[in-house]
Amino acid sequence: MAKSFVKQGLAKQQEVLLTHGDTIDKIAKGFTQAATSGKLIAAISNEKKRLYGVQFHPEVDLTESGKQIFKNFLYHICGFPGNFTMQNREEACKAEIQRIVGTNKVLALVSGGVDSTVCAALLRKALKDHQVVAVHIDNGFMRKDESESVKASLERIGLDLKVVDASLTFYNATTTILLDKDQPNPTPCLTSTLNTTIHPEEKRQIIGDTFIKVADQICKELNLNPLETVLAQGTLRPDLIESASSLVSGNAETIKTHHNDTVLVRQLRSEGRVVEPLKDFHKDEVRQLGRDIGLPDELVERHPFPARNYQNFTNVNQYFLCVLILTRSRIGNPGDLSEEPYIEKDFGETNILLKILADYANADKRRHALMERVQNLTTDEEKELLTEMTSRQKITGTLLPIKTVGVQGDCRTYSYCAALSSEAQQIPWDDLYAMGKIIPKICHNVNRVVYIFGPPIRDSPRDVTATFLTPNVLSTLKQADHLARKTLMDSGLYNKLSQMPIILVPLHFDRDPIMHHPSCQRSVAIRTFMTNDFMTGVPALPGKDIPEKVVYQMVNEIASVPGISRVMYDLTGKPPGTTEWDESCDLQPALRLIHSSPQ
Template sequence: IANEVIGEMNLKPEEVFLAQGTLRPDLIESASLVASGKAELIKTHHNDTELIRKLREEGKVIEPLKDFHKDEVRILGRELGLPEELVSRHPFPGPGLAIRVICAEEPYICKDFPETNNILKIVADFSASVKKGDCRSYSYVCGISSKDEPDWESLIFLARLIPRMCHNINRVVYIFGPPVKEPPTDVTPTFLTTGVLSTLRQADFEAHNILRESGYAGKISQMPVILTPLHFDRDPLQKQPSCQRSVVIRTFITSDFMTGIPATPGNEIPVEVVLKMVTEIKKIPGISRIMYDLTSKPPGTTEWE
């Protein structure tokens, strides 16, 4: 694509430079030699691909922020006199939030799925494990639901405990609503189509609008809203096809984005604010359930990609 644009603009490739806002955590997580010769790959960033690395070696990449963490960049922004709403703005990753859609055509269920579920049922009232990647490089997501009102402190404790007991789990969520009787074992086919992206953007708008109105936007470092291909509450005897999707709210508090914790409802964020998000997002057509990410970093990442 870059070469096509360069050609359309009648530019000479050897005279083109790439300027990008790479931050230090991007280089660390993608195991770039720019950051460290010993770092292990956590995930690949779009601003540190093989092409970018080749251009760096040729001296064609300009990255004025590559030595800074996000909190330091915000300090720079304030010193430059930029508006606070711009400096403190939560990320809106491109293209158009597409990175926050968990795409799937079929479920990823490895041979350890039943065993993992049996272990989790001993730990919590209900646990559903759903694969978000393949058996070689990704881990299960554990979902907890209950007939009682959520005890957020206990849920946060479970979210810390479960990944230590089950090493094939690196993320724990709470599922709002009544207890989930039948964990979904299939998925709603989900791709980056106009309708799917529109659904996610509506959910993202509702959640962030409520957060801003509450006055807590500045206290939450980042709040990814994730669209997953899960359709709950279907009677398996009726063989109803999976056609809806579920949303995850990921409130994240950190100073450097290398490590962090979820915002505990009732402590770092009012329970009423979270419940209002759930109510408004549930009104969006095609939404099955709302979930709340309870995972610290590590073992989870800030985003879900």
């Protein structure tokens, strides 16, 4: 770090998140180099004009001194006094609610998660009791006993909650999407029903639009005048950023559609019929606000289900189970029910690269043709680390024929998932975690890395198990998620993690390829996630962040569920992986399936 606003209170060398591929070779006149990353210019400054620029992301947790950088800029350069408090923000939220709602009534779809609960609590503080109508919608894709738990917990804080069972409505729901969106006159297309839909983005749009339709029906049943009723959502800043909402950016690419930011929601916003008091908040700020207004820890610290993004509109403060189920591996045109595995032309080469990295110490001696690529894309420190790791124990690397969602360079990516396995009795978690960071750097078409428990994978599947949102599939996922969460809660570590999606993956391992046994089982991935704001984050490292015995107990419990082939542990940070997998594999919450055909 050079002498500039990135100097005060900072170490000379520190970790930052630098994800973009664009760089500058020459600094503009009057500017000086303020920081570097290797040979790359990471920050510039013009002290005379008080202009500064950074190439990395100071706003995320993965930049270890990001808050200090902002303090230096805001307080020492801009001269802000720093007297704006959470109390100020609470009052601003209540003022916005009163301005938008006025004398109308407000319909709050409450999931039971922290965002929708804090939103509902703010509504109660800002408005009169008769103005707030709180509803919890059971969409049929909730966790095991989720709706009953939500109702009980919210009634304990005095929230009069109406529970609506709309499971059949969601199960058979469809919506209209636009094809060729980049064309002047995009073609409207009716989706398949939700229980047979494969594409994750279509699932999200169906869910979001169906919530709006169900909300309208609830208004009618409760005799609420639509023209005198406002919809309340617990939308957060990251939801708008990831769905490329015009409220936050005119240029961002959609990383993931949130069902609280669909086309219908945007239309309602334009009509002034949506109130979103938390839209400028991040998750950690919402939790603090919840504490400040008196909500109990059991609600404030609740994990998103499955992900923080689906809360509000949905009465689920989570990703519905239907998003946690990888329903298929290949993404095609709307209505395309392809059951093929995701194996493109680059599959074979990528699989070889994985094997080289997993056996780097010996591969370096054999000098495979692809070794030069590995050498060119790794630093000296990474080469040394790979040699040490692969000399200590034998690690097997294999590419899985599924597609998962990631975020790389501010763009959404649909890429392969790499799997590692080992014969080691003591799993080398530190080495596996390091491999999980190196592999996506070398294999740009990989955005997620998992460890597969059990014997090393000899023959990776080349097909997938047909998987739709049918009752037996949902039951399998609900039970696996229930057992994993119960283990976590019984261990007293629930608040240690920010989220723990459990993903159902349509892969059946341990079949002899010569015998041609059909793929009929599925596997489960445990996605631990630690973050403050959900913009970036890291997996919990067994033996460090979470006891190994707890992880092994989860694995054993999940493996006991009928129809489960193998259990995996997600080693990926965000970026390059998203919180959730969602087929595309995701993208963000607690339960997920990869589909193919009715089972």
